Amino acid sequence: MDSITQAALGAAVGGAVLGRRLGRKAVLIGAVLGTLPDLDVVIDYGDAVANVTEHRGFSHSLFVLAGLAAALTLLSARFAPARDISPGRWATFFGLCLLTHPLLDALTTYGTQLLWPLELPPVAWPIVFIIDPLVTLPLLVGIGVALVTGNGQRAPARGLALAGTYLMLAFGAKQLVEHRLEPELAKRGLEAAPRLVQPTPFNSLLWRVTVVDGDDHHELLMGVLDGDTPPSVETFRRGAELEAEALASDRGARLDWFAGPFLRYETRVLEGRETLVATDLRLGFPGFHPFAFTLATREGGDWQPVAVSEQLPSPSKGNREALSRLAGRALSPQSALCTSEFVAAGWLREAPAGC
Numbered sequence: 529m530d531s532i533t534q535a536a537l538g539a540a541v542g543g544a545v546l547g548r549r550l551g552r553k554a555v556l557i558g559a560v561l562g563t564l565p566d567l568d569v570v571i572d573y574g575d576a577v578a579n580v581t582e583h584r585g586f587s588h589s590l591f592v593l594a595g596l597a598a599a600l601t602l603l604s605a606r607f608a609p610a611r612d613i614s615p616g617r618w619a620t621f622f623g624l625c626l627l628t629h630p631l632l633d634a635l636t637t638y639g640t641q642l643l644w645p646l647e648l649p650p651v652a653w654p655i656v657f658i659i660d661p662l663v664t665l666p667l668l669v670g671i672g673v674a675l676v677t678g679n680g681q682r683a684p685a686r687g688l689a690l691a692g693t694y695l696m697l698a699f700g701a702k703q704l705v706e707h708r709l710e711p712e713l714a715k716r717g718l719e720a721a722p723r724l725v726q727p728t729p730f731n732s733l734l735w736r737v738t739v740v741d742g743d744d745h746h747e748l749l750m751g752v753l754d755g756d757t758p759p760s761v762e763t764f765r766r767g768a769e770l771e772a773e774a775l776a777s778d779r780g781a782r783l784d785w786f787a788g789p790f791l792r793y794e795t796r797v798l799e800g801r802e803t804l805v806a807t808d809l810r811l812g813f814p815g816f817h818p819f820a821f822t823l824a825t826r827e828g829g830d831w832q833p834v835a836v837s838e839q840l841p842s843p844s845k846g847n848r849e850a851l852s853r854l855a856g857r858a859l860s861p862q863s864a865l866c867t868s869e870f871v872a873a874g875w876l877r878e879a880p881a882g883c
Contacts, residue, residue: 529632530659531566536667537632537691538562538625540684543671545621547680549613554621554680555671561625565593576839577779577821581786588630589644597622635695637726637810639786649785654726655698661730666690698732705735705750712748712759713739722789724810729851734858738809740789743768744877747814747867754861762868763878764814767793773824774806777833780823783808792817792875795826796840802826805840813850815870818842 529537542558550557568587573579586592600622605615633640636658639650656663670687674680706725713719722740728749737748737759745766748759770793774780783791783806790809795802804826808819820840824831850870856863866883868876 529636529656529663531563533659533664533667534566534629534632535559535563536664536671537628537688539671540667540688540691541624541628542621543674543680543684544688545624546613546617547674547682547684549610551678551680552675555674555684558621558625559671561622562629564626565629575779575837577782577823577837580819580821580839581782584630584633584638584640584650586641586644588633588640588642590627590630590642592644593626593630594623597626637724649788654724655702656695656732657727657729659730660694660727660732662694662732663691666694694732698727701732701752702727702735704752705737708750708754709737709748709759712761716741716746716761718746724790726810728813728854728858731855731858734854736813738790740766742766745790745792745809749857749865749867751858751861753859757861760866760880760883762866762876762880762883764792764868764871764875765877766791766809769793770795770804773831774804776831777823779821779833779837780806783821783823798822798840803834804831812842813854813870814867815872816843816847816850 536559538561539555539559542561543555546554565587568583568585571582573582597619601615601619604618630640630642634642634651635653635655637652637654638658639652642651666687670684673683677683702725709725710719713721713723718739718741724738726736728734728736733753734749734751737750739746743766744763747762747764750759774793775784787808787810792807792809794805794807796805797803802825803822804824806821806823807817809817812818820842822834822838822840824833853863853865857865864882866879868879868883
């Protein structure tokens with residue numbers, strides 16, 4: 529999630545656990561602890577692929593954060609002026625303020641390396657977009673009341689309850705969408721194909737479904753309010769003929785570890801050189817994928833890995849229009865919206881009538 533939400537979550541948790549004893553201090557300390565894991569963004573690994581795939585790594589590890597919580601507990605129990613707070617309460621305070629950060633991040637599409645240093649792919653159970661006001665606002669109101677009144681416990685706890693209720697509703701919405709999705713995939717023989725179901729920006733009413741099918745990937749928009757209206761399926765080329773060359777490079781293999789099969793490959797001419805580019809299809813929206821990386825350049829007929837990968841700028845033209853139309857589509861299945869309208873024509877393989 530975004531840094532404001534994570535700080536608000538830490539503040540609300542801090543207030544709920546120690547607000548009665550520490551008042552505003554519990555909220556403020558919780559905000560700092562809630563932000564702490566995201567400070568890994570200041571680390572430059574010297575390579576665009578490394579910067580993206582190492583983010584939410586060691587600083588989001590449950591092992592690392594649990595160890596940090598234990599150390600802070602020992603220090604507080606020994607040196608904090610508040611002697612009437614038990615070590616168990618300090619452990620609950622530090623543990624929840626720190627560990628809720630990566631757990632919330634794991635509910636987004638990007639994924640989180642919860643078990644670092646184990647070489648396991650990032651964990652992602654996407655039920656919420658990386659920015660969702662209905663998660664953030666209850667937390668902000670709760671901690672705002674706590675800071676104004678000095679009562680650090682009751683309002684943050686209520687904010688947590690409201691935010692948690694919304695996440696449960698989002699989970700239920702995803703289950704509904706997946707239930708409706710199954711027969712659509714069965715019609716196409718795609719029951720076992722890799723799929724990703726995630727909310728569209730800033731809401732949990734409209735969900736984007738991405739299904740990888742060999743050389744192609746399919747895109748569907750499915751709304752909670754769609755009822756029995758069947759979803760439209762748009763099919764795009766994935767550039768799979770370039771996959772072997774991409775995975776032959778260390779950075780391509782790293783991206784495959786990070787994003788699994790949800791990668792698109794293409795060649796672009798950059799600075800006069802034919803360049804192999806990989807795009808993470810999970811993040812953003814068709815036509816507005818923010819993570820595209822250079823992997824190799826063609827030298828004398830062969831692909832040579834780049835010395836340092838670069839992240840290419842994301843298209844932004846029409847972004848506001850797309851968001852506006854997504855909002856309309858979330859509220860009404862009759863609001864026509866084709867993702868292919870925002871994607872370069874050369875990538876479209878098949879579109880339903882009306883697109």
